[in-house]
Amino acid sequence: MYGEGAYCFYGVQSDSPLAPLLLWDAAHFLNVGEKITVIEDTPVACYLDRDYFTRSLIAVERSATSVTYEKRSRLAAEADDDLDSWSFCLPVGPGDATVLNAVVKRILEIDVARKEILLCGTPGSNFAYFNQVRIVGEDITAPPVQICKKKNRLAQEARYSNLVILHDRVFLPRHFGEIVRRFGPRYPLMTLQSLFFDNRISMHPRRYSDYGMAMGEIGHGLIGLHRTNSNAQAIALSVFPEVDRTGFCFASPMRYNNDASYPTGSLYICRKDVWNACPLDESLNWVEYEDIEHALRASRAGIPNRINPFGITQSVTSRPLLGGKAAVESANGGLEFSGPSYISLLEKKPLINVSAQDALKRLQRFGDKYLANTTAVKIPTGLDCIDVRAWIELIDHVAQQSTFKNDIGSVREFIADFERLMLFDQLTETRQEFLIHGFLTDPVQAKQTLITQSVEIRNMLRQRSSRTWFVGSHDEYFHHHLLSLPGIVISAVRAYRNNGKIFYFESLWAAVKAIYNSTPFKYYARCPK
Numbered sequence: 001m002y003g004e005g006a007y008c009f010y011g012v013q014s015d016s017p018l019a020p021l022l023l024w025d026a027a028h029f030l031n032v033g034e035k036i037t038v039i040e041d042t043p044v045a046c047y048l049d050r051d052y053f054t055r056s057l058i059a060v061e062r063s064a065t066s067v068t069y070e071k072r073s074r075l076a077a078e079a080d081d082d083l084d085s086w087s088f089c090l091p092v093g094p095g096d097a098t099v100l101n102a103v104v105k106r107i108l109e110i111d112v113a114r115k116e117i118l119l120c121g122t123p124g125s126n127f128a129y130f131n132q133v134r135i136v137g138e139d140i141t142a143p144p145v146q147i148c149k150k151k152n153r154l155a156q157e158a159r160y161s162n163l164v165i166l167h168d169r170v171f172l173p174r175h176f177g178e179i180v181r182r183f184g185p186r187y188p189l190m191t192l193q194s195l196f197f198d199n200r201i202s203m204h205p206r207r208y209s210d211y212g213m214a215m216g217e218i219g220h221g222l223i224g225l226h227r228t229n230s231n232a233q234a235i236a237l238s239v240f241p242e243v244d245r246t247g248f249c250f251a252s253p254m255r256y257n258n259d260a261s262y263p264t265g266s267l268y269i270c271r272k273d274v275w276n277a278c279p280l281d282e283s284l285n286w287v288e289y290e291d292i293e294h295a296l297r298a299s300r301a302g303i304p305n306r307i308n309p310f311g312i313t314q315s316v317t318s319r320p321l322l323g324g325k326a327a328v329e330s331a332n333g334g335l336e337f338s339g340p341s342y343i344s345l346l347e348k349k350p351l352i353n354v355s356a357q358d359a360l361k362r363l364q365r366f367g368d369k370y371l372a373n374t375t376a377v378k379i380p381t382g383l384d385c386i387d388v389r390a391w392i393e394l395i396d397h398v399a400q401q402s403t404f405k406n407d408i409g410s411v412r413e414f415i416a417d418f419e420r421l422m423l424f425d426q427l428t429e430t431r432q433e434f435l436i437h438g439f440l441t442d443p444v445q446a447k448q449t450l451i452t453q454s455v456e457i458r459n460m461l462r463q464r465s466s467r468t469w470f471v472g473s474h475d476e477y478f479h480h481h482l483l484s485l486p487g488i489v490i491s492a493v494r495a496y497r498n499n500g501k502i503f504y505f506e507s508l509w510a511a512v513k514a515i516y517n518s519t520p521f522k523y524y525a526r527c528p529k
Contacts, residue, residue, distance in 0.1 A: 005034040013044050018256050020304040021188075023047050027057060028078050028186040030071050039066040050302030052076070052277070076273040079161055081185035084113040084177070087158035087272070089120070089165045091150035093142070097124035098474035099316045099353075100168045102524035104129045111177035116159055120150040128527040147265075148280035148290050155275045163275060165268040169317045170194070173518040179311035180269070189270050189298055189305040191263035193253055193312045193503055195515075198348045198463070200479045202487035202519060204341040205495065207328055207502055208315045209266045211307055213251035214292065215327075219243045227283040235284075235293040243289055244429040249327035249335065253307035253504045257329075262295030263305055267313060278303055287426045309504055314518045316477050317353045321425040321456055323463045331500030338502050342462050350471035351464045352424050356386045359424070359470055363398060366421040370402035370414070377401050387468055388461070395422050396451040411439045423456055431455070478522040488515045 007026050013019045023038070027048060030036055036057070038046050043064045048057055057069040088107045092100060100123055107117055108129075117129075120137035137153040140146050151165050162180075166172070173179060179192070196208035224236030235243055251261045268275075278298045284290035295305050325339035352359070360381045367379055377397050380386075386394075399422075404410045415435050419426050427435075438446035451457055460469065471477075492511035495503045505511035 005031060007034075007036040008039065009037070010039045011041060013038065013047060014040050014042070017258065020047050020258050020299075021256055021306060024188055024302075024304055025186070027053060027071070028075055032071050032073060035060070035068055035070050037066060037068040041065065047302065050300070052302030075186075076277055077188070077271045078186045079271070079273055082161065083181050083185055085160040086110075086112050086115050086162045086164060087118060087154075087160045088115060089118045089151070089154035089158060089163060090168050091137075091147055091154065092119045092121045092123045092168050093145075094122055095124050096474060097127035098525055099477065100124070101126075101128045101527055102316065102478070102520055103166075103168055103171060104133065105524055105528075106172055106174070106520075108132065109174055110172060111175060114160065118154050118157060120154050126527070145286035146282070147286040148282045148284055148294075151268075152279045152282060155270075155272060155279065158272055161272045163268070163270050163272050165270070165275075166313075167266050169315050170267050171314045171316055171518055171520045171524075173311040173313065173514065175311065175513075175517050179308060182310045183308045187269070187271070187306075187308075188303055189263060189268065189274070189295065190308050191267050191269060191305070192308055194266060194315055195312060195503070196315045196318050197479070197487075197491075198340050199344070199346040199487075200349065200476070200484070200522075201346065202479055202484040202491055202515065203346060204344065205491050205503075205515070206340060207250050207326070207338040208318060209264045209322065210313075211251045211253065211261065211305075212248050212264050212292070213257050213261045213329055214296075215247035215249055218246050218292070218296070220246065233293075235289050235296075237288075240288070240429040241433045243292075248292075249329055250338065250502075252329040252331055252333075252500070253309055254331040254500055255329065255333065256304065256306060258304070259296055259299045261299075261305060262292050265291030265294075266315070269308065274303060307504075309506070310510075312503075312514045312518050314515075314520060316520050317349075319425055320351050320460050320463070320469070321423070321427070323351070324459050328502050330502075331504070336501045340463055348464060349477050351460060351469040353471055353477075354424050355472070356383055356468065356470040357381070359391075360386070362421040362424075363395065366402075366417055367398055369417065370404055371398065372403045373401070385468055385472065386470070388464060388466060391469065392451065392457065392461075398422075399447060399450045402447070406439065406443050408436065408440065411436050414439075418450070425456075427456065475522065475525045478520050478525045481521045481523070484519060484521070488512060488519065491515060 046067050056073045056075045058072050059067055060070045061068040117133040119133050119135045122138055136157045137150055140149050191211055194208050194210035195205040197205055218234040219239045219242040222239045222242045223232045223234050224238035226233055227237055278301055280294045323340055325337045328336045328338045330336045364379045364381050404414050492515055496505050496508045496511045
């Protein structure tokens with residue numbers, strides 16, 4: 001009916017939530033000069049009318065329920081089909097480089113013929129691979145952490161058309177080349193499932209910062225002004241608390257939620273031309289919903305996002321405030337929950353990627369700024385280790401002795417310092433709003449309960465109720481090799497037995513292979529001689 005080399009989709013947009021992915025593939029594997037027709041029973045806005053497609057797909061026939069497009073030129077994602085040339089791009093900072101060394105060492109092992117490694121920023125002094133990476137963006141200042149500017153700069157500087165933009169805690173699978181070759185070329189914005197183990201023998205995996213979904217309209221319909229221009233948008237500084245109240249969960253790798261799902265920013269796999277056509281918004285900084293804004297804007301422009309199901313990554317470290325139970329969309333659309341194993345006899349990894357000495361020095365800086373009488377609290381900055389109870393008592397004592405003006409600017413500054421110098425993480429917008437309101441309405445009560453009734457401190461206590469929260473040696477994040485093998489098999493069996501609820505794997509063997517090939521074993525913590 002439509003001739004050789006033409007595609008026709010009937011009812012796909014009204015019947016299948018996977019329509020954007022199907023239409024993306026069809027448009028990209030259609031030859032120039034061929035036609036694609038989309039027919040619906042009732043008038044439906046056609047996905048192929050979105051901005052990404054408009055220069056290449058020209059509507060040659062249109063009615064209320066059907067559109068026929070002719071492909072006049074290649075789309076951005078099909079400049080070439082080379083899957084053997086990759087740019088691995090990492091935004092980095094000046095801290096300890098032990099984990100970064102391991103991440104780079106793994107990238108060097110990956111099974112692709114041509115690769116380059118780009119770092120945006122200056123790594124720590126113990127970085128071991130200066131002669132095997134290219135450093136860009138050293139002019140980008142911090143704080144604040146301009147993560148969007150860093151990632152965009154990396155995409156601009158990359159030599160190859162295939163990009164992997166990843167954080168410096170993300171441990172890629174050894175068989176990454178096999179994973180992307182199996183998936184094929186002309187892919188959209190893509191990521192991999194990610195997991196984190198609290199222990200060093202690969203038991204009790206949990207989903208960690210990979211693929212998310214907004215559970216309602218972003219900001220419940222409220223919009224605010226863009227930080228640097230007069231555009232009104234859903235993700236803006238003035239409505240961050242409402243964005244936070246939207247509610248988010250992990251998205252299922254087996255489903256697609258149009259204009260609602262997003263890669264979390266830990267790992268992007270993308271074509272260079274596609275990224276540069278729709279870059280991150282550089283007015284947003286780290287933890288300002290920049291990943292959500294980017295993915296939803298790209299999706300509305302016609303660039304969907306999805307999971308490559310043929311492998312996973314592991315996170316070497318984790319944020320302490322992301323250690324609670326989290327909702328996960330299952331394959332049937334319901335909600336499951338993923339989180340740490342609170343009751344476990346296994347020795348756990350450090351909760352906070354900061355040494356005790358550094359933590360005490362930061363607390364001293366907090367005290368120097370806020371203690372009216374600096375002799376009222378003695379901060380033992382020379383200790384190499386401090387247990388959980390002693391740390392909580394110490395920060396509570398410092399908080400109770402702190403003084404500052406009770407105006408909104410001073411309160412915001414105090415809470416920002418509390419996050420940075422006591423919690424070593426960033427509060428959600430709703431928690432910041434709650435604390436600000438508490439200090440402005442009842443400052444005495446707010447200060448008395450800042451630590452003792454902190455949901456963040458309680459969350460960290462549930463994860464690590466004894467020993468210390470702080471890292472002694474960064475080797476503590478890396479897994480024992482032989483001791484991990486039973487854990488890898490047990491974790492794979494458990495994950496596959498509940499396949500589709502939290503994780504998705506093709507088979508039990510695929511689960512074992514995926515976990516083993518992405519495990520950061522202890523020998524990766526050793527620097528090359």
